[in-house]
């Protein structure tokens with residue numbers, strides 16, 4: 001068997017593994033449900049991290065982010081011009097901010113990964129528009145999925161929508177396969193490229209879609225001091241939403257969604 005076929009075969013989850021991924025996604029989504037009510041003006045990103053740590057430990061699970069490649073906290077909190085990988089700290093969320101909270105849990109060895117952008121108090125029209133665009137791009141990408149489709153279905157849908165609204169799509173950070181590993185194949189770029197036209201999303205594969213949509217330029221600037229925080233190069237806003245998806249024989253199943261979360265069509 002070709003090495004490539006072997007790699008792909010390992011990504012195809014059977015019934016039991018799918019159930020474990022469903023359980024991991026469900027717990028992660030319940031954690032997000034728990035957090036949502038706290039994410040208001042006056043909370044610090046460190047306090048959000050504390051809530052993540054306590055809720056996860058109280059339920060006997062683990063935060064995947066803490067110590068991952070040396071990341072120092074248990075979730076990512078990315079405010080305004082921060083695209084992703086913001087580090088929770090003693091920084092208060094104030095009226096008009098947008099903040100992405102990205103949480104990843106390990107439940108019995110399997111991963112659930114999702115994020116939402118929250119509008120703090122009253123946001124500007126620009127903040128609302130970029131948040132809405134990121135949310136709609138995620139759902140348009142999910143709707144574009146069919147069993148065995150190629151990965152570029154995702155990027156095609158996202159780029160068309162983002163550009164039609166005058167926004168740009170980040171390229172340096174992408175979605176990913178996940179399972180017993182946090183990040184594994186397939187790579188899920190949010191723009192079409194040559195590789196994404198060749199890679200199929202087969203029933204049994206689990207992966208994230210997590211478009212980062214920028215108000216201005218798509219170009220990024222990683223923070224040299226902390227080694228993690230990624231900002232827009234022009235300092236304009238960026239928003240992101242993420243779900244963990246299982247491709248089934250009947251189409252995509254969102255594993256990180258509960259009744260309480262914002263659903264397809266939600267208006268911010």
Ligand code: MF3
Pocket residue numbers: 065066068069071075076085102103104113208210242
């Ligand atoms: N949760 C992020 C993702 O969606 C990854 C965070 S890695 C960290 O893939 F090290 F920054 F935490």
Ligand code: CO
Pocket residue numbers: 102103104113114115210242
């Ligand atoms: Co994530």
Ligand code: CO
Pocket residue numbers: 113114175176208210242
């Ligand atoms: Co992810």
